[in-house]
Amino acid sequence: MTFLNRFAGLRLYAVLFVIFIYGPVLLLPLFSLDTGLYPTFPLKGLTLQHYAEMAANTSMIEALKNSLTVAVIVSALSTTVSIPAALALSRYRLPGAAAVLGFMSLPLLIPSIVIAVALLIILLKFLGVALSLWTVGAGHVLICIPFCMSVLMSRLEGFDPSLEEASRDLGCTGWQTFWRLTLPLAMPGVISSLLMGFVVSFDEFVIAFFLSGTQTTLPIFLFSQLRFPDKLPGVLALGSLILAGSAVLVVLAELLRRRGAKSANPGDI
Amino acid sequence: MAGYGLLSPALLIMVAMLALPIAALVLLSFWRQSGYTLDTTLTGANYARIFGLSDSPTVWMGIPFYLAYPVPVILLIKSLMMSLTATVTVIPLAYPMAYFIAFRVRSGKSIWILLLTIPFWTSYLLRVFAWKIMLGYTGAINSGLMALGIIHHPLDALLYNSGAVTVVLAHSWVSFAVLPIYVSLEKIDRSLLEAASDLGDTRWQRFRRITLPLSMPGVIAAALMVFIPTVGDYVTPTLIGGSGGSMVGNLIQDLFMKRNNAPMGAAVAIVMMAVIALIALLFVWLTGYHKMRARRR
Numbered sequence: 204m205t206f207l208n209r210f211a212g213l214r215l216y217a218v219l220f221v222i223f224i225y226g227p228v229l230l231l232p233l234f235s236l237d238t239g240l241y242p243t244f245p246l247k248g249l250t251l252q253h254y255a256e257m258a259a260n261t262s263m264i265e266a267l268k269n270s271l272t273v274a275v276i277v278s279a280l281s282t283t284v285s286i287p288a289a290l291a292l293s294r295y296r297l298p299g300a301a302a303v304l305g306f307m308s309l310p311l312l313i314p315s316i317v318i319a320v321a322l323l324i325i326l327l328k329f330l331g332v333a334l335s336l337w338t339v340g341a342g343h344v345l346i347c348i349p350f351c352m353s354v355l356m357s358r359l360e361g362f363d364p365s366l367e368e369a370s371r372d373l374g375c376t377g378w379q380t381f382w383r384l385t386l387p388l389a390m391p392g393v394i395s396s397l398l399m400g401f402v403v404s405f406d407e408f409v410i411a412f413f414l415s416g417t418q419t420t421l422p423i424f425l426f427s428q429l430r431f432p433d434k435l436p437g438v439l440a441l442g443s444l445i446l447a448g449s450a451v452l453v454v455l456a457e458l459l460r461r462r463g464a465k466s467a468n469p470g471d472i
Numbered sequence: 473m474a475g476y477g478l479l480s481p482a483l484l485i486m487v488a489m490l491a492l493p494i495a496a497l498v499l500l501s502f503w504r505q506s507g508y509t510l511d512t513t514l515t516g517a518n519y520a521r522i523f524g525l526s527d528s529p530t531v532w533m534g535i536p537f538y539l540a541y542p543v544p545v546i547l548l549i550k551s552l553m554m555s556l557t558a559t560v561t562v563i564p565l566a567y568p569m570a571y572f573i574a575f576r577v578r579s580g581k582s583i584w585i586l587l588l589t590i591p592f593w594t595s596y597l598l599r600v601f602a603w604k605i606m607l608g609y610t611g612a613i614n615s616g617l618m619a620l621g622i623i624h625h626p627l628d629a630l631l632y633n634s635g636a637v638t639v640v641l642a643h644s645w646v647s648f649a650v651l652p653i654y655v656s657l658e659k660i661d662r663s664l665l666e667a668a669s670d671l672g673d674t675r676w677q678r679f680r681r682i683t684l685p686l687s688m689p690g691v692i693a694a695a696l697m698v699f700i701p702t703v704g705d706y707v708t709p710t711l712i713g714g715s716g717g718s719m720v721g722n723l724i725q726d727l728f729m730k731r732n733n734a735p736m737g738a739a740v741a742i743v744m745m746a747v748i749a750l751i752a753l754l755f756v757w758l759t760g761y762h763k764m765r766a767r768r769r
Contacts, residue, residue, distance in 0.1 A: 213568060213571070213572045213576055214572065214576065216568050216569070216572065217568075217569055217572045217573070217584070220565070220568075220569045221587055221588075223643075224587075224588070224591060224643075224646070224647050225591075227599070227602040227603050227605075227606050227643070228591070228594070228598070228599055228602045230602050230605050230606060230612055231598065231601075231602055231605070234605065234612075241610050242605045242608075242610075242611065242612060243610050243611070243612070243614075243615035244612060244615040244616040244619045245615075245619045284481040284482040284485060285482055287478035287479070287481065287482070288478060288479045288481070288482035288483065290478055291474075291475040291476070291477075291478035291479040292475075292479070294475070295474065295475030295478075297475045297476065297479070303479065303483065306483075306486065306490075306491075307482070307483075307486055309486075309490060310490060311701075312700050312701065313490075313494075313704075313745070314701060314703070314704025314705065314706070314721065314744075314745075315704075315706070316704055316705075316706040316721045316724055316725060316741075317494075317497070317704060317724075317741050317744075317745060318490070318493075320497065320724060320725075320728050320734075320737060320738070320741060321490075321493035321494050321496065321497040321741075322489065322493050323728070324493070324496055324497060324500050324734060324738065325492060325493040325496040328496075328500065328510070328734070329496055341489060342489070344485060344489070345485070345486065345489045345490055348482055348485065348486065352482070399593070402593050402594075403593070406593075406594065406595035406596070406597070406598075408595070408596065408597040408707060409706050409707065413728075422595065422597050425597065425598070425601075426597065429601065429604075429711070438601075439605075442595075442598045442601065445594075445595055445598060446594050446595065446598055449593060449594040449595060450590055450593075450594060452593075453589070453590055453593040453594070454586065454590070457586050457589070461582060
């Protein structure tokens, strides 16, 4: 009986914990559907009007386009360079591999404001490059690579390397083995890495805030709107959509990666 | 060698966009801004200014600081205290959650883990902004409590202070602290727990003598994972802190963008990173984390 109580107690704690984690963020969609101008209780009435207003906002559409462009290019580029790197670290016994891996995970530990100002000064003071969406993209590639690497490495370590040996024994060149065997098998990880890279870049604020010129990305647009109280309902609507979109992509990426990692049959994609 | 060939594109990008910019930041911190021009003769003047002494103290929190330009040091200490408070709050909150997933969930562990990782991938800006909506003068808490008739005037101490920033930092990071603790709990050999019970340990003794010590690597990793990135956070103190709850990240931004003193900003950033690294290393050394990891191999 005490065991049951203990079990129930911990389970209750876990449920409360998850509610605590998600509670504040769920206020965004809640108030975005309210007719009131300010996010206050009691709620006044249900409306989709804020969503319609936001969709008609041309500078929002512009920022959305910019964010999509940057995120697509960044995620493709980060994944492309991370595939060979992840292969190298999971297939070869490289001297200094631990140091390389440590160096590559540094962007996760260094505060993004430091990364942002460091990139800002090398671009402006040393290279004389004007700020644009390209510089934002460059900064985002840097922070996406560690995420892409970890997703890809977990997938590559999940399938049997003897398949690759077999392929070579059967006369395939290294390049053929990669195209015909490794890449198709790693595909769930690759797609998952593309999705993760996209989400990281799409949601990133601090680096974009420092490195963007006149063209803004969606998080910067959101931040600029926060100063105007009358823009708040629109911000709530846009924020809710961004949150929902990111959550869907992340769940999709995780499901793909898990399915890859746990599959008993390595050919099953 | 083929391995390094495969590694090189990613590594080159990382060197070009991380190592070189940080090196440039270090170099810049030894230059000086004079008006609108950058004086590129090497000098330690920025660091000398940060640590330069003065006879008349600036009192902060009852502590006198005998510094001529006390802002960076005081803000850094304040940021460290706030991050430390957040870290110390987060660990005991995360531990039972990790314990639950590791020992109590039979099927569907991955669903719980997924629930805890989703916030990590969703916009940090929006998650912090949600707290602003909650804590604001006319925000959800105030209006909710007034609608319920519990209070009659809005509480104005909810937002724009360092306490609020610390709460939001703890909330933002608590779910990520669960993961390393969970991993270390999951690795514990269950037969050790059975042995302890067979030898007459009560549940509590077993937890204190087996489970807790063996999960310490995870606890330490979780503490570092929360402490290191929060000291230099920019979004939370900007949205939640206002002027009362600003942190060292705000000062760096201010020096670079508004005060046009990038070299001083660079020096503050370098001092901040050095202090964080020093504290992290000291913590790892004091707790014997490296020994624990060596033993596990």
